[in-house]
Amino acid sequence: MDDYLSGFTALLVQYDVLGAFWTNIQLTFWGALLALVVGTVLAVMRISPLVSLDWAGTTYVNLVRNTPLTVIMTFLVLGVWTQLGVQLSSDFNLNFFILAVIGLGLYHAAFVCEAIRSGVNTVPVGQAEAARAIGLPFTAAARMIVLPQAFRGAVAPLGNTLIALLKNSTVAAAASVTGETAGTMKTMIEFQPNYIWEIFLTFAIGYVILVIPIGLATTWLSNRLAVKR
Amino acid sequence: MEKDAPALVELKGVNKHFGDLHVLQDVDLTVRKGEVLVVIGPSGSGKSTLCRAINRLETIDDGEIVIDGKPLPAEGRALARLRADVGMVFQSFNLFAHKTVLDNVTLGPRKVRGVPKKDAEEEALALLDRVGVKNQAHKMPAQLSGGQQQRVAIARALAMHPKVMLFDEPTSALDPEMVNEVLDAMVALAKEGMTMIVVTHEMGFARKAADRVVFMADGQIVEQADPDTFFTAPKSDRAKDFLSKILVH
Ligand SMILES: Nc1ncnc2c1ncn2[C@@H]1O[C@H](COP(=O)(O)OP(=O)(O)OP(=O)(O)O)[C@@H](O)[C@H]1O
Ligand SMILES: [Mg+2]
Numbered sequence: 001m002d003d004y005l006s007g008f009t010a011l012l013v014q015y016d017v018l019g020a021f022w023t024n025i026q027l028t029f030w031g032a033l034l035a036l037v038v039g040t041v042l043a044v045m046r047i048s049p050l051v052s053l054d055w056a057g058t059t060y061v062n063l064v065r066n067t068p069l070t071v072i073m074t075f076l077v078l079g080v081w082t083q084l085g086v087q088l089s090s091d092f093n094l095n096f097f098i099l100a101v102i103g104l105g106l107y108h109a110a111f112v113c114e115a116i117r118s119g120v121n122t123v124p125v126g127q128a129e130a131a132r133a134i135g136l137p138f139t140a141a142a143r144m145i146v147l148p149q150a151f152r153g154a155v156a157p158l159g160n161t162l163i164a165l166l167k168n169s170t171v172a173a174a175a176s177v178t179g180e181t182a183g184t185m186k187t188m189i190e191f192q193p194n195y196i197w198e199i200f201l202t203f204a205i206g207y208v209i210l211v212i213p214i215g216l217a218t219t220w221l222s223n224r225l226a227v228k229r
Numbered sequence: 230m231e232k233d234a235p236a237l238v239e240l241k242g243v244n245k246h247f248g249d250l251h252v253l254q255d256v257d258l259t260v261r262k263g264e265v266l267v268v269i270g271p272s273g274s275g276k277s278t279l280c281r282a283i284n285r286l287e288t289i290d291d292g293e294i295v296i297d298g299k300p301l302p303a304e305g306r307a308l309a310r311l312r313a314d315v316g317m318v319f320q321s322f323n324l325f326a327h328k329t330v331l332d333n334v335t336l337g338p339r340k341v342r343g344v345p346k347k348d349a350e351e352e353a354l355a356l357l358d359r360v361g362v363k364n365q366a367h368k369m370p371a372q373l374s375g376g377q378q379q380r381v382a383i384a385r386a387l388a389m390h391p392k393v394m395l396f397d398e399p400t401s402a403l404d405p406e407m408v409n410e411v412l413d414a415m416v417a418l419a420k421e422g423m424t425m426i427v428v429t430h431e432m433g434f435a436r437k438a439a440d441r442v443v444f445m446a447d448g449q450i451v452e453q454a455d456p457d458t459f460f461t462a463p464k465s466d467r468a469k470d471f472l473s474k475i476l477v478h
Contacts, residue, residue: 126323129286130382134337134389135313137306144340149327227326228371 008198011188020184021206027100027169027180032162034105039112043150044142046113047120057113064110073103073174093178100172104165111161119154120146124229152225159218163211181206234261236295237393237424238283243292245278245448252278253289254448260393265425267435267456270445271471276428279445280397283426284315297392313341316386316394320402322378324370324385330357331366334385342389349388356384360414376407380414393424400431430475432460444468 012018045057064072076099080086088098123146131141151158170182177183185203189196238260245253252275260266268276281287283294285301285308294301296315302308324333334353338344344352357363360380362373370378379399386394396415400408412434419425419438429435435442435456442459444452446467452459463469 124321124323126319126321127325130317130319130323130325130385132286132309133284133312133315133317134385135309135311135341136337137309140340144336145325152327228369229326 008195011192011195011199012202015184015188016179017181017184017202017206020179020181021210023097023177023180024166024169024172025210027097027104027172027177028162028166030101031104031108031169032165034101035108035112035161035165038105038109039116040147042109042113043116043120044139044147046117047142047146049138061110061113064107065114067107069103069107069168069171070174072107073100073171076100076103077175096176096178097172100169100175100177103175104169104172108161108165108168111164112158115154115157115161116147116150118157119150119152122153122227123149149227152227155218155222155225159214159222162218163214166210166214167207234263236260237262237264237297238426239293239295240279240283241293241295243282243294244290245275245282245287246290252448253282256292256448256450258443258450260424260426262424263422264440265419265423265438266427267439267442268426268428268445269430269435269442269471270451274445275448276445277397280317280395280426280428283393283395284312284317286317309341313337313389314392316389316391318379318382318386318394318396318399320398322370322375322382322402324378324381326370329367329369330362330373330381333370333381334388337385337389353384353388356387357381359417360384361410374407375403376410379403379407379411383411383414383418387418393426394418396425396427396429398428398430400429432456432475436460444471446471 042057042060045053046061048054077096081095081099087095089095127149128141128146131145132138136144170180172180173183173186181203185199188199192199236259238258240256240258243253243256244251256279258279268279270276278287282289283296283301285294296311299311302311324330325336328336331350331353334356335344335346335349338349338352339346354363354366357366360383362377362380362384365373365377365381370381373381383399399415400411403411408431412431415425415427415434416438425438427434427439439456441453442456443450444459444463444465444467452463452465452468454464459468460472463472
């Protein structure tokens with residue numbers, strides 16, 4: 001039994017399981033940052049009075065939301081990198097990492113946009129009207145009055161998007177990112193099939209441990225930040 | 230108001246539709262500098278739409294709206310600038326819910342007029358004092374009563390040094406015991422010579438402060454007169470009928 005356990009622990013070290021999770025956390029962090037920026041811009045486009053901006057934002061969201069993430073990732077690697085020869089970093093691994101972050105960010109931006117829009121719906125129209133009435137132009141009214149309240153109302157759906165992003169970061173394997181969890185798990189099972197259940201459980205539990213605090217934190221934040229009316 | 234004061238707000242042949250509904254029908258209206266105009270009329274007659282059209286929260290289909298000699302711009306910076314000159318007080322207060330009372334009042338002067346923070350705060354406190362809510366300056370809007378919130382909203386509008394103030398039923402969302410504190414602030418403002426367009430059914434305010442009452446029905450201005458004449462001897466049947474209904478209450 002001792003042999004068995006130490007054998008398994010050795011596996012975790014040999015295949016650098018912690019490092020694999022760290023890679024996914026990094027993918028998630030940068031992907032979330034990009035998604036937040038692009039998603040906010042998209043949300044502003046969708047609430048803007050300019051029809052063309054609204055149209056462009058809506059088209060992006062519908063197109064991206066309805067495309068499988070694997071397709072987007074594969075497209076980035078095979079289309080943008082291989083075909084177009086776009087090189088983002090001379091470091092081979094970093095190049096794929098950046099491509100994966102871009103894929104994750106652009107994909108989840110569509111969901112961030114929808115989360116923020118649901119937050120915008122929690123802000124009464126009177127807030128924007130009062131902002132316009134004191135002479136704030138649209139962008140200033142959006143930035144200072146509507147969006148700050150919308151973000152507070154969107155904490156819960158944004159948290160859900162972050163959780164989805166974390167789990168979806170495993171699709172980075174499709175963008176040839178090495179040493180991330182999905183690829184690592186596959187390799188481990190391939191070479192150590194007698195440990196299949198333990199390996200599987202390790203990764204499943206690892207994600208549960210990462211996801212639960214995000215859920216708790218967003219619920220807490222969402223209550224704390226809620227705008228009292 | 231001086232008799233020959235110049236026109237500050239002019240509406241010429243203004244029309245507005247909501248779908249098939251003709252909400253403003255060829256409305257002509259001139260408000261002179263320093264004049265206090267009360268707009269009265271049954272629900273759905275277009276009073277709010279009239280107010281909202283004057284600072285272009287609502288677009289109009291045709292006609293012209295001129296403020297202090299300048300036609301209302303359609304979009305963009307010019308429109309924002311003009312809106313800054315037109316104060317608006319809403320029925321539901323609409324204080325910025327995520328900002329303190331003080332920040333509500335200083336935001337416009339700072340971000341639109343570029344007033345330094347310290348000066349803006351000094352003036353905001355003076356304005357809040359004037360409407361009797363200075364001691365609430367550091368609270369959030371939700372912590373204030375309706376009457377207090379509405380007085381903050383008046384201070385917020387005044388902080389922009391508007392040429393004209395629009396009030397759309399400023400007291401109708403308030404508990405009865407809070408109506409007077411808001412009306413008092415408005416009467417004081419009227420006495421100081423502010424040009425005001427006030428949609429309200431408060432006859433006490435109209436008699437005390439208004440120079441003229443405009444009666445609207447079905448998107449048209451049916452009748453206008455000084456408050457005494459209007460309330461004691463209305464000419465049109467619509468106005469008589471309307472007054473008989475609100476006087477019962
Ligand atoms: N955004 C809108 N879309 C469609 N119809 C509208 C809209 N706003 C107002 N209306 C309609 O236009 C008409 C005039 O509305 P308005 O709000 O100007 O009336 P009001 O005189 O202010 O009434 P109240 O005394 O009830 O406030 C009403 O029939 C109303 O239902
Ligand atoms: Mg109304």
